[in-house]
Amino acid sequence: MKIGHYTYQPGARGGIASYVRRLGNAQADIGHDVEYLCRNGEGSDLPSVREVNGDVDLFETAQQRRLDVLHLHRRIRHLPEHRVPTVRTMHGNQGSCPSGSRFLKRSGRPCNRDYSVSGCLWGHLIDHCGSRRPGNVVNNFRRIETEHELAAKIPTATVSRFVKERMIRSGCMPDHLKVIHSPAPDLNRPPAPLQHKDPPRMLFAGRIEPKKGVEWLLRSLPKTDVPVFLDVAGTGDIAYMQKVKALVEDLGLTGRITFHGWVEEADVYRLIEQARAVVVPSLWHEPAGLVTLEAAAVGRPVIASQVGGISEYARDPFALQVSPGDVDELAECIDRLALDPERAASMGQQARAIARDRFSMDDFVSNIMDLYRSTVTTANGLMRR
Structure with a gap:
């Protein structure tokens, strides 16, 4: 064909x-x-x-x-x-969404509104889910x-x-x-064994912007019982990157966060292999969330927000699901895997099987x-x- x-x-x-x-x-x-x-x-x-x-x-x-x-x-x-x-x-x-975002920027919450002209117009103008410029609103x-x-x-x-x-x-x-x-992804090679050494590392991989939930993730780290390290693979616009790095300093996390910038695909897999788990803290209704399957292919568990289509990919028994924006719940899930490497390794093995058999x-x-x-x-x- x-x-x-x-x-x-x-x-x-x-x-x-x-x-x-x-x-x-x-x-x-x-x-x-x-x-x-x-x-x-x-x-x-x-x-x-x-x-x-x-x-x-x-x-x-x-x-x-x-x-x-x-x-x-x-x-x-x-x-x-x-x-x-x-x-x-x-x-x-x-x-299903004129702006395509399904994210209420003003409140930092996912949008659960069904499409309607009046409701989505309110979303644009009041909730800041999309552009408020008249021409852009009409085009949406x-x-x-x-x-x-x-x-x-x-x-x-x-x-x-x-x-x-x-x-x-x-x-x-x-x-x-x-x-x-x-x-x-089919990596055509066995994944590296999950590392049991401390302190454990977690990974965020994706674009750094408000709807991706990086700030939520950072605010959860001081609440964990284990001083985990976080690798951040991705970048965003200069102003927002400055805001995120200032938050790292304000939270006293300097030295525990490594910003890698944009990372090529092969290096993303290397970072996943070094991680105890991959965290997907999205605050918008992501249609899929493919990083969850990249983690599964490498044999690593996932901690993911219950939004959009993510739950169809990051599923039991290899994923822990978290209510979007709940700092304490996210910290507790990070601790569960940080304190129990055997459980993380077992979840990672099941992740690998699910990636192979279901996806x-x-x-x-x-x-x-x-x-x-x-x-x-x-x-x-x-x-x-």
């Missing part, structure tokens, strides 16, 4: 770009012809990367390249009637209308049940929505290919009518 993946920048670090690369590489490994269509081809060492300029160019290029299926990983505004068979993956909350509401229109026309894979259910509650018809959980790349690719084949079959049937 000749497959085209459309994303903004396939060579970008982390997030959707990593998902697309892993999927495309796995499809190529089993004999499919994979191409990448994008708006920005910088930084990519992938074969067959082609830049396109907008939706019209995208679909014309897909036809010129004689793609069997076009897989969208980013928003489009216009869907032509005559096109190659097209599917998409909904990676975020854009199908237009975007969710487009997402609903697309959901009615093309098969859409959601990365969690949470994303699917929220889309349905926001007004999307369920007919074309299918949950396909993201896969754990395998083979099963993931098989589910995606089934979606492609059903889409192509339906498209061919419509053409014969």
